Structure formats: C-alpha cells, structure tokens
Amino acid sequence: MTPAALLVALTLLSVGAFWIGKSRSLALVGGSRGVRNLHSLPGHYGLMTALWCALPALAVIAVWLMAQDAIIVRLVTDQLPETVRNLSENDLSLVLNDMRNLVAGNVPATSVSAAVQAASAEYIHLRGISRMALTVLVAVLAVGGVIMIRARITPQLRARNGVERVTEWLLLGCSTIAVFTTIGIVASVAFEAFRFFAIISPIDFLFGTSWSPQMAIRADQVGSSGSFGAVPLFAGTALISFIAMSIAVPIGLFSAIYLAEYAHPNFRTWAKPLLEVLAGVPTVVYGFFAALTIGPALRGWGEGIGLNVASESALAAGFVMGIMIIPFVSSLADDMISAVPQSLRDGAYALGATRSETIKQVVLRAALPGIVGGVLLAVSRAIGETMIVVMAAGLAANLTANPLEAVTTVTVQIVTLLVGDQEFDSPKTLAAFALGLVLFLVTLALNVLALHIVRKYREQYE
Amino acid sequence: MSNTNKARRTPAETQAIVERSLRRRYWAERRFRMYGFAAVTAGMAFLVYLFFVIFSNGIGAFQQTQVRLSIYYDPQVIDPSGNRNPDDLQAADYQALIRAALKAKFPEVEGRAATRELTRLVSGSGAFDLQKRVTADPSVIDTTEVRWLLASDAVDLFMKGHIDRKLPEAERPIGDSQVGWIDKLRDEGALALKFNKTFVTGGDSREPENAGIWGAVVGSFYMLLLTLLLSFPIGVATAIYLEEFARRNRWTDLIEVNINNLAAVPSIVFGLLGLAVFIGFFGLPRSAPLVGAMVLTLLTLPTIIIASRAALKAVPPSIREAALGMGASKIQTVAHHVLPLAMPGMLTGTIIGMARALGESAPLLMIGMVAFIVDIPNGVTDAATALPVQVYLWSDSPERGFVEKTSGAIIVLLAFLVVMNTTAVILRKRFERRW
Numbered sequence A: 001m002t003p004a005a006l007l008v009a010l011t012l013l014s015v016g017a018f019w020i021g022k023s024r025s026l027a028l029v030g031g032s033r034g035v036r037n038l039h040s041l042p043g044h045y046g047l048m049t050a051l052w053c054a055l056p057a058l059a060v061i062a063v064w065l066m067a068q069d070a071i072i073v074r075l076v077t078d079q080l081p082e083t084v085r086n087l088s089e090n091d092l093s094l095v096l097n098d099m100r101n102l103v104a105g106n107v108p109a110t111s112v113s114a115a116v117q118a119a120s121a122e123y124i125h126l127r128g129i130s131r132m133a134l135t136v137l138v139a140v141l142a143v144g145g146v147i148m149i150r151a152r153i154t155p156q157l158r159a160r161n162g163v164e165r166v167t168e169w170l171l172l173g174c175s176t177i178a179v180f181t182t183i184g185i186v187a188s189v190a191f192e193a194f195r196f197f198a199i200i201s202p203i204d205f206l207f208g209t210s211w212s213p214q215m216a217i218r219a220d221q222v223g224s225s226g227s228f229g230a231v232p233l234f235a236g237t238a239l240i241s242f243i244a245m246s247i248a249v250p251i252g253l254f255s256a257i258y259l260a261e262y263a264h265p266n267f268r269t270w271a272k273p274l275l276e277v278l279a280g281v282p283t284v285v286y287g288f289f290a291a292l293t294i295g296p297a298l299r300g301w302g303e304g305i306g307l308n309v310a311s312e313s314a315l316a317a318g319f320v321m322g323i324m325i326i327p328f329v330s331s332l333a334d335d336m337i338s339a340v341p342q343s344l345r346d347g348a349y350a351l352g353a354t355r356s357e358t359i360k361q362v363v364l365r366a367a368l369p370g371i372v373g374g375v376l377l378a379v380s381r382a383i384g385e386t387m388i389v390v391m392a393a394g395l396a397a398n399l400t401a402n403p404l405e406a407v408t409t410v411t412v413q414i415v416t417l418l419v420g421d422q423e424f425d426s427p428k429t430l431a432a433f434a435l436g437l438v439l440f441l442v443t444l445a446l447n448v449l450a451l452h453i454v455r456k457y458r459e460q461y462e
Numbered sequence B: 001m002s003n004t005n006k007a008r009r010t011p012a013e014t015q016a017i018v019e020r021s022l023r024r025r026y027w028a029e030r031r032f033r034m035y036g037f038a039a040v041t042a043g044m045a046f047l048v049y050l051f052f053v054i055f056s057n058g059i060g061a062f063q064q065t066q067v068r069l070s071i072y073y074d075p076q077v078i079d080p081s082g083n084r085n086p087d088d089l090q091a092a093d094y095q096a097l098i099r100a101a102l103k104a105k106f107p108e109v110e111g112r113a114a115t116r117e118l119t120r121l122v123s124g125s126g127a128f129d130l131q132k133r134v135t136a137d138p139s140v141i142d143t144t145e146v147r148w149l150l151a152s153d154a155v156d157l158f159m160k161g162h163i164d165r166k167l168p169e170a171e172r173p174i175g176d177s178q179v180g181w182i183d184k185l186r187d188e189g190a191l192a193l194k195f196n197k198t199f200v201t202g203g204d205s206r207e208p209e210n211a212g213i214w215g216a217v218v219g220s221f222y223m224l225l226l227t228l229l230l231s232f233p234i235g236v237a238t239a240i241y242l243e244e245f246a247r248r249n250r251w252t253d254l255i256e257v258n259i260n261n262l263a264a265v266p267s268i269v270f271g272l273l274g275l276a277v278f279i280g281f282f283g284l285p286r287s288a289p290l291v292g293a294m295v296l297t298l299l300t301l302p303t304i305i306i307a308s309r310a311a312l313k314a315v316p317p318s319i320r321e322a323a324l325g326m327g328a329s330k331i332q333t334v335a336h337h338v339l340p341l342a343m344p345g346m347l348t349g350t351i352i353g354m355a356r357a358l359g360e361s362a363p364l365l366m367i368g369m370v371a372f373i374v375d376i377p378n379g380v381t382d383a384a385t386a387l388p389v390q391v392y393l394w395s396d397s398p399e400r401g402f403v404e405k406t407s408g409a410i411i412v413l414l415a416f417l418v419v420m421n422t423t424a425v426i427l428r429k430r431f432e433r434r435w
Helices: A003-028 A032-037 A042-079 A089-104 A114-152 A159-175 A177-199 A202-207 A231-262 A265-280 A283-304 A314-339 A342-350 A355-384 A387-392 A410-418 A427-461 B011-062 B086-091 B094-105 B112-119 B125-136 B153-159 B176-188 B197-201 B214-245 B250-262 B267-281 B289-314 B317-325 B330-359 B362-366 B387-395 B401-431
Strands: B063-072 B144-150 B191-195
Touching (some): A003 A032, A003 A042, A003 A114, A042 A089, A042 A114, A042 A159, A159 A177, A159 B214, A177 A427, A177 B250, A231 A265, A231 A314, A231 A355, A231 A410, A283 A314, A283 A387, A283 B387, A283 B401, A314 A387, A314 B011, A342 A355, A355 A427, A355 B267, A387 A410, A387 B362, A410 B267, A410 B362, A427 B267, B011 B063, B011 B197, B011 B401, B063 B153, B086 B125, B125 B144, B153 B176, B176 B191, B214 B250, B214 B289, B214 B330, B214 B387, B289 B330, B317 B330, B330 B387, B362 B387, B387 B401
C-alpha cells in the first residue's frame, strides 16, 4: 500500500478499535446499566484501545518512511554496473537523479540510458517490497495492540487517566514545535553559513566593499572570481529601510495621534480597519505596484526637473515599502497612546494646555518607549521585506547613499542566489545562507530589543 | 516676579499678550490637527490609488479578443487518407484551416509575407483548439462551422487600446495592413471582446493570450488546505497546553519567547529553513505544495497560537471552576467547556493566518515554486505554483500583454483575501461574547 493509503487504513482501524474497546468495557459490566461499575467512561476504554492501535503503528511508519529512501538508493547503487559506480560523487548523484525522475514519471523511459532504466525498475521493485513489509508490520502492530489491550480491559482499569496522560503529552509535544522551528532555523542557516565562512573569511564578508558572487565557470574566465564583501548590501538595505521609515513613521504616527485623540468614534471605526487593509495586501502586489507605477513615475518626474533617476531606484522601493509599513507603526502607536492614563491628560488640561500641547508634551512623552519599540519592530519588518525589493530594487551592488540610484539588498541577493537550480557546496549558494544568518540575527536582535522596551513600558501603568 | 524694578504691566497689556499667544497656540493646535488628518488621508489615498491602478490595469484580463471565422474542416488537409486514423487527425496541419478561412475572408491578400501577416492575427493556440474539436468529434470533417478563435496577443492589446494606432508603423507590434484587416473585421462584428475563459480555467503559458491562473489557484488551494490541516491542530494544541496545562517554568518561558520571536522572523528565513531542512535534509520534492505547506505552517503557527491563546484567556475562570466542581477532569473541562467557547476566536485567528499564508511568496521562491508549470497540479507532491508566485512570474515577463494578466491575477488574489477576511470579521461579530 502507498503511505497515504496506509494512513487511511490505519485511521479506519483505529475507529474500529474504538468500538471494540468501548463495547468490550460495556460487555464486562453487563451493558449500559452497569456503567457505574466501570472506573472510566466506556468512551475512555475505546479511546485507549484506539491509541494503542494507532500510536505504535504511526511511530513505525514515520521511522520507516524516513529511512526507506536512503536504504533503497544504497541497495540500487550497489547493483549498478561497475562503470557507473566508479563515477565521481557528483556524476553518480546525477545518475540517481535521472532514476528518481524516471520513477516519478517526470521523464519518458526512452530519454535515459539502459542502466538507469534497470536501476529505476530495481528501485520500484524494492520500494514495492518495502511497502509490503511496512503494511504487514503496521497491520501486526495495530491488530496486536488492539488484541492485547482488549484482554487487559477490566472494570478497574484506569483508562481515563491513561488517555489523559497521553493527551497531555501530545499537547506538550505540539508546543515544542515552536522551539524546534527556531532550532531548525538556527541550525540549518548557521551550518551552511559556517561552511561558507570556511571558504570566505567572515572579515572579508562583513567588511568587504565589493559584491559580485558570480564564480568563474572556466578557469580562464575573466572578471568573475567571486567576491563576497557584503557592505554594499547592508548599505542598500539600510538606505531602503531608512526611506521606508521616513515615509511610514510620520504618516503612521500622525494617523495614530489623529485617530486616538481627535477623530470622532464613527470615523475611527471605519478609518482604522481601512488603514489596516494596507498591511493585509500581499507584498507581491506592492512590488508590482512599485515596478509598474511608482518607479516609472519617479523617473519621469526626475527627467522633468533634470535629475537622472534609475528606474529601479531605491526611492521607489523604499517609498512603496513605507506605505506598506504605515499600519504597523500606526496600530502600535495607537495602542501605546491609548494606554496612557487619562489622568495625565486631565492634569495637562487643568494647567491650561491645548490638546496638541498635551499630546506633544505629555502623551507622546509618556508613550515614547512604546512607540520606539513599535518603530523598531517596523524597522525589522522593513529589513526582512523581500518581494517589494526583489521586484522594484536593483540587482547591482552599488555602494551609494543616493536614493535616486539603484541599490540592492540582503533579501534580494538571497533570492537571486537561490532561485533556480544550484549545487549545495558552491560558495555562491552558501553565501545566501550567510546573508540569511545575518538577516536572522539582526531582526532577532531588533525584536528582542523592541519587545523588551514595550514590556518594560507597559509595566509602568498596569 | 523677576522684573520687579520694571514697570508692572497693566491688566490690559497682559490680556493682549495672552491673546496674542493664544492665537498662536490655537493656530498650532489647528495645524497639528490638520497634520493628523492629512496623514490619515494620505494613507487612504495610497490605498485607493493602489486599488485603482490594479483594477484599471487588470479588469481587461477577464476579457479577450476573439475572431469569428467560418472554418471548413477540409478532409484534404486533415485526413487525406480518409480512414479517420486518430494519429493522423492529431498530426494534421490545422493552421492551414485557419489560413484558408482567413484567405477566404480577405481574398485580396497575396504572397507569402502578407499571408503570414494575416495568419498572425489569430493566436497560435487556434490550431490546437481545432485539433481538439476534430479529435473529439471526427464527424465535423468536411463540414463548415463558425467558430470564435482567440486573437493574437498584439491584436488583443490593440483592441483594448494599449497600442496607439497613431504611432509610426515601426514602433508598434502590428503593421498598417493588419490594422486595416482588424478594422474591417471589427466593423463586421467578427472581432470582439469576449469573456476570457482561458484566463480563468487555464494553466500558465508563455503566450499572454493563452495564460491562465487556474493552475496557480489549484496549487494555492492544495497548499492552504495542507497548511490548515497541519497548523490548526498544532496551533490549538500548543495554545491549550500553554494556557491550561503548563506550569510557569523555564521551559514554558522558552516556548513563549520562541513563539513571539518567530512571529517577527522575516518570511524569507523560513524559506531558507525549508530549503535546507525539508528539501536538502529530508529529500522532499522541490516545487511541491507539500513542502510549501510545511513552510507556511511554521510561518502561520505563531499567528494561530497567539490568537488561540487570546481566545482561551477570554473564557472566564468561572466556567472552568464550575466544570471542575462537577467532577470533570482537567481534560474534560477543557474539551467539553473551554474549547467550544474559545473556538470562534481560534477560527478567526486561523483564517487571518491563512490569509497571510495565501499572500506569502518569498519563502515559496526559496523552495523552488517559481518553476514554469503549464499543467494543473493533481496532488500535493506535483510541481505547482501559487497565486502570489504566479503574479511575481508574470510581472517579470517582458510581453506587454502580461501586465494585464498580472493585474488580473492580483484581482483574483485580492478577491480571495477579501472573502477570507470578511469571513473572519463576520465570525468575530457573530460569535463575539462579552462575559
């Protein structure tokens, strides 16, 4: 059976096991009238049987599927003709790749060599055997579990406690996924990044000013030696983020002040969600908007007043990114302004301050740490934003502070380096992971800092 | 106070000073208020302009220029042997039928070059259309049928007014003679804008007139379905554990900090994780909705967990105490009483998370979902693309016709997002309960 069919079958078996357990417990005490003689509800006995049926089998399926492919490929490789087996590791992996494609039905059988055809036939044969064995094993485990537990059901058996303990462990297991995700991110990105740093020194990477990741394909090729100085990328990211923030912070902050302090409640109820729509629009839409409308428009205006604006200028990407970030700033600032106690405002009014004076000198000052935290969160969002810059910013790594020129960013380079086919051990590919590590660490630091500031501030008024 | 040696101000003078400063302060007040209003207006204006640009560009994608031709299914061309062999029917030169029909319409056209210009009015897919028609029903051979065929990309752009006929001939993709034929056909009513079925039901194509979004919609659907199946149970289970069972200790603090940080990690980093772990380490297939869904699950989990925890927190403790007092176990209390009450809030959070997952494209670029895929995917391990990625791919295409298709795809994407978010809002309004 295919794994999917096996899972369906197992689900059906567990449902059956539930009924077996439930009816067994009822039968022991002579029907539903004797339920009070049972330690747990009949359903608990059913659930316990179902868990014993499903969980061991599921564990076996998981381990089996993880190991299956590697073992079969090893066996198939051993049976390949001598000439193929003696190929270098890269060529051998190409042959195996052909075989996988043939097995998956992506390519017609006529397009590959006879050896690969034989290998894929062998692969399918072995996979069949493996699936058969797995099916038998799972069936034995599932049915065996049901038989064993059915024999152990007595009216005194504490089924509910057992089921609840398993449920709690399952809940705990789910909650660790977040931790494993973080570990996964750090481990995978850092592992590849360290392989990169084994080739290129971290000093050159962090402080070098020339970025041209194209590696020479032929030994005599000119000008493509590959240099990995990431400073232009950091500068480009900083420039675009700065432009974005100089759009988003004033507009976001003033919107928040107006909505929190001045606006009529009716206006607020529809204006606030409408502004937040800006945050819900997919970033790919902003990217398209920037590339289609804003970039050419800026170029046109620039020509009108005698400026030379690149059509993929940092200004266009930063401007549109700023629009996207407005709601992040405004809703966080709004929360912070609303959290300032009314007594502070009343105090200022009592001293004769106007509303704007109260806002400027009391409310904003009280809310400042929270607003700074919100702005930091928005900065981390701007640094990590990908689609807008991929579509609207340039690819060339210019080290410039002129917003009218094209610059590139860390995220753009990650995408350019990794989209398309790539081998895992060239420094070009690994460089993307090094950039990813920098990106992850910088945004993480910003988030931790921002959350720390926000939390510290919130405690003051609670 | 300090100027005791100077003459004291009379009350009138003081009042004048105060009035002057008041005027200034009131002006400052009004200005400040105006800045605020201007900021809100600017935000709205961006939103309106964005939607205006997308809709005005994209609405045309739902219509496509078609040409009405009376096609004679010439047996000499399709099936010279006369035995209706399916292989022969497949391989026949259907382009010749279109050429003949066009020649019949414009008998004055002579010469190879002019004929080629003429046949360029009709999309290359016209021949496939006829081929499908004949192989499905060979009895049409030797009959004449009036059919609407897709016009070529350039004709479509011209009909929609994206190509200016006043431009010099060398600068526009269609020549003067073609403009003449188009005008004649249009006056006859044989060239018209019709609903673009290909766009809504087709897969991707290199030709703008044949490109459709259905493949991307199906890919997105598989991905969202799997994401939902994975992230909802895991997210809710995590929230229940943290909110109802966990004792506060180092371990739960670590989990909480992790969830908060993951919520703010750039999405592209999740793509790197997917590439390195799911594809590189576990060897799952590239470009598959399965991998996309796993990455999006990790991406949406923080959103769902945070919303679910808020929903659980909103259930008053008295409910739990009542259930426990009646002798329910902890699990029974949660499963029978707390969870049903918190469910609407959890669903709202989940829908919002799903909406975010639907619009996400950066991590999908990392795991190879940018491949050019014509076929509609049939399962979660088939190579597929997703709606936002399709937008990205089309926006990168040089043909002018794809600008319209890109905006059209964005309209479809936004429509799905609007539906999902409205559902979430209605759900929240409908089941919101104040205790």
